Amino acid sequence: MRKYVLKRVLTAVFTLLVILLVLFILMQLMPGSPFNDEKLTDDQLQLLYEKYGLDKPIIVQFFNYVKNMFTGDFGVSYKISKNTPIAQLIASRLPISIGIGFMAVFIGALIGLILGIVAAIWHDTILDTIATIISVIGVSVPSYVFALALSFEFGFTLGWFPMLYSNSAQLSSSILPSVSLSMFTMASIARFTRSEMMEVMDSEYMLLAESKGLSGRALILRHALRNALIPIVTVLAPLIVDLMTGSLVVEKIFSIPGVGSLLVNAIQSNDYNVVISLSFIYSAMYIVIMLVVDILYGIIDPRIRLAKEDG
Amino acid sequence: MADIANENKYPDDGYSQDLFVLKEDAADITIDENFASQSFWKEVRAQFLKKKSAVFGLIAIIIITLLAIFGPGMNSYSYSDQDLSQKNLAPRVAWLEGLGIFDGSETISTTSGSKTTNGYEDSGLSDVYYWFGSDTFGRDIWTRTWSGARVSLIIAVAAALIDMIIGMSYGLISGFFGGKVDMVMQRILEVSNGIPRLVIVTLLLLVLSPGILTIVFALMLTEWIGMSRIARAEMLKLKEREFVLASRTLGAGSFFIIFKEVLPNIIGPIITQVMFSIPTAIFTEAFLSFVGLGIPVPQCSLGSLISEGFNSFTTHPYQIVPPIIVMALLMLSFNLVADGLREALDPKFKEM
Numbered sequence: 266m267r268k269y270v271l272k273r274v275l276t277a278v279f280t281l282l283v284i285l286l287v288l289f290i291l292m293q294l295m296p297g298s299p300f301n302d303e304k305l306t307d308d309q310l311q312l313l314y315e316k317y318g319l320d321k322p323i324i325v326q327f328f329n330y331v332k333n334m335f336t337g338d339f340g341v342s343y344k345i346s347k348n349t350p351i352a353q354l355i356a357s358r359l360p361i362s363i364g365i366g367f368m369a370v371f372i373g374a375l376i377g378l379i380l381g382i383v384a385a386i387w388h389d390t391i392l393d394t395i396a397t398i399i400s401v402i403g404v405s406v407p408s409y410v411f412a413l414a415l416s417f418e419f420g421f422t423l424g425w426f427p428m429l430y431s432n433s434a435q436l437s438s439s440i441l442p443s444v445s446l447s448m449f450t451m452a453s454i455a456r457f458t459r460s461e462m463m464e465v466m467d468s469e470y471m472l473l474a475e476s477k478g479l480s481g482r483a484l485i486l487r488h489a490l491r492n493a494l495i496p497i498v499t500v501l502a503p504l505i506v507d508l509m510t511g512s513l514v515v516e517k518i519f520s521i522p523g524v525g526s527l528l529v530n531a532i533q534s535n536d537y538n539v540v541i542s543l544s545f546i547y548s549a550m551y552i553v554i555m556l557v558v559d560i561l562y563g564i565i566d567p568r569i570r571l572a573k574e575d576g
Numbered sequence: 577m578a579d580i581a582n583e584n585k586y587p588d589d590g591y592s593q594d595l596f597v598l599k600e601d602a603a604d605i606t607i608d609e610n611f612a613s614q615s616f617w618k619e620v621r622a623q624f625l626k627k628k629s630a631v632f633g634l635i636a637i638i639i640i641t642l643l644a645i646f647g648p649g650m651n652s653y654s655y656s657d658q659d660l661s662q663k664n665l666a667p668r669v670a671w672l673e674g675l676g677i678f679d680g681s682e683t684i685s686t687t688s689g690s691k692t693t694n695g696y697e698d699s700g701l702s703d704v705y706y707w708f709g710s711d712t713f714g715r716d717i718w719t720r721t722w723s724g725a726r727v728s729l730i731i732a733v734a735a736a737l738i739d740m741i742i743g744m745s746y747g748l749i750s751g752f753f754g755g756k757v758d759m760v761m762q763r764i765l766e767v768s769n770g771i772p773r774l775v776i777v778t779l780l781l782l783v784l785s786p787g788i789l790t791i792v793f794a795l796m797l798t799e800w801i802g803m804s805r806i807a808r809a810e811m812l813k814l815k816e817r818e819f820v821l822a823s824r825t826l827g828a829g830s831f832f833i834i835f836k837e838v839l840p841n842i843i844g845p846i847i848t849q850v851m852f853s854i855p856t857a858i859f860t861e862a863f864l865s866f867v868g869l870g871i872p873v874p875q876c877s878l879g880s881l882i883s884e885g886f887n888s889f890t891t892h893p894y895q896i897v898p899p900i901i902v903m904a905l906l907m908l909s910f911n912l913v914a915d916g917l918r919e920a921l922d923p924k925f926k927e928m
Contacts, residue, residue, distance in 0.1 A: 276763070276766055276767070276770070277770065279767060280766075280767045280770035280771065281770075283771070284770075284771055284775070287779070288779075291779060291783070291924060294783070305778060316670065325726065333856070343904060400914065401629075401911065401915075402908065404740060405855065405907040405911045406907065406908070407859050407863070407904075407907070407909035409863075409866060410882075410900050410903070410904060413882075413896065413900070417893065426856055502893075509774060514772070514865060514866050514867065517866070518886070519866075528778070529867050532781070532782070532868065533867075533868045536830060537782065540778060540779075540782060541779075544775040544778060544779060546603065547772050547774060547775050548770075548771060548772055548775050551770070551771075551772040552770050
């Protein structure tokens with residue numbers, strides 16, 4: 266187990282360093298210098314370079330950069346809001362995005378599990394067909410189409426929920442975005458739960474449990490679902506990551522002041538510093554989530570750990 | 577040395593070394609003498625056609641493809657023709673307007689209530705027909721929807737095929753050679769899989785100018801990983817089989833075995849994966865266009881049409897409906913076909 270965790274952590278750290286290297290190279294390639302004031306003399310420029318460590322060898326600069334990124338010193342924004350530290354921009358927006366993302370995962374996982382279980386228990390009935398149709402549509406239709414449809418129907422026509430995000434009514438205005446974001450998670454989990462449950466219910470230990478006289482809820486919840494849940498943990502990780510992509514568009518549609526809409530703005534106004542800092546944050550979050558899930562999975566299911574140690 | 581040793585091993589069999597010739601990479605060693613493979617594909621086709629949803633998906637894909645090819649030429653408008661005097665007209669179709677539908681009238685709801693207007697009557701355009709209506713610049717939405725579908729399909733299919741070639745070769749080579757080669761190639765894969773797709777695509781589009789080629793390139797860099805995993809797993813399964821051993825005994829080289837012997841046997845899972853990667857590509861393109869990194873104007877794709885329609889979707893909802901329906905239908909159909917193929921190719925597979 267220790268060897269497995271160590272290997273995973275090393276891979277994760279190495280990946281993050283590769284990403285930082287790419288970002289650093291991109292920063293070097295971007296046109297313009299930070300001090301493009303024509304009044305500066307050569308001596309003054311030299312002083313400025315020394316002050317910011319830009320006269321050092323490129324490798325030292327890279328490690329300074331890595332240190333700055335990890336300590337949250339991302340530099341300042343040039344275009345979106347002039348000379349505001351990026352860390353400050355992000356700090357006010359990240360909680361909103363995470364809140365909506367968390368709500369989306371929760372709704373998606375819960376409804377997905379219920380749909381999957383229903384479809385597996387009553388398989389080949391009308392309930393199964395309905396669950397299948399819902400999950401096929403959920404997988405095929407992009408989240409922002411749901412976002413548009415929901416905001417038109419429930420926000421505009423019926424007026425049940427606010428069409429745009431507002432700080433004064435955070436809960437009610439995050440329901441539509443979370444639901445539209447959760448559709449893909451919900452559909453994938455429903456599909457996965459169904460096939461896992463079907464497999465588990467065919468297994469011999471289920472037959473044993475049934476022949477011991479267990480029935481109904483105890484059988485499904487204690488025996489079938491617990492074993493079916495193990496592989497579902499793995500699909501949850503990539504799904505959470507997919508939420509990040511989805512959130513960009515959904516945040517734009519509902520004008521949510523989160524990191525997704527910040528990234529979109531930064532891309533559209535060519536604010537390189539912000540794009541690169543957000544890329545780093547997204548990558549770091551992604552890598553940490555993947556790492557945690559992989560290690561969790563190794564703890565839950567020893568077979569995976571052993572197979573990976575061999576390979 | 578080895579040849580002499582072999583000659584002396586069986587002194588009485590009457591055969592000598594020069595009676596045998598290594599066939600090496602000759603094409604005829606791959607010829608399948610029994611016709612089992614033929615009936616396999618027949619079975620797959622029957623299985624596939626039995627599944628109604630898959631057949632529905634296939635038909636929908638064919639219809640949308642045909643419309644994407646011929647649709648823009650079916651009326652006299654072009655995708656970039658602007659006529660500002662004919663902007664924001666609702667859909668109007670010649671034979672249907674007598675029935676009271678698609679007659680060019682729309683209901684506009686404002687804060688003071690809703691009213692029904694007919695832009696065609698108001699501007700005296702009695703013989704002008706926009707089948708899907710016209711947009712805020714007076715462009716025909718029918719023509720734009722189908723040329724958008726064309727661009728989206730071209731991007732998706734091109735990206736999926738390039739991913740197939742790259743991912744397949746990577747996975748096959750990694751699986752076939754095993755050992756150190758596999759170790760290094762898998763570590764590279766793990767690291768590149770650790771970088772979020774979103775980040776790769778955004779950074780790439782910062783550096784390159786937006787356009788079809790850039791989007792295909794971005795998709796190429798991100799989507800090959802899944803394909804290579806499948807190819808590698810299949811290769812690990814097949815490389816111990818007798819037909820590979822036989823080919824090797826006849827002197828075939830590694831690349832001949834990989835691409836001529838193993839590849840034809842794993843074509844099923846690969847096609848399935850390609851079908852699954854097409855909707856992902858369509859979605860990614862639409863997403864990029866929505867964020868403003870897509871196809872440059874006046875060209876359009878489904879994503880850029882949705883993004884344009886979004887600006888006026890509460891006042892003129894008909895402008896956003898056609899591209900959304902076409903895109904949702906395309907993604908749904910490719911998913912259904914891929915599901916059907918997967919089940920037909922692997923009868924053991926249990927999925928909904």
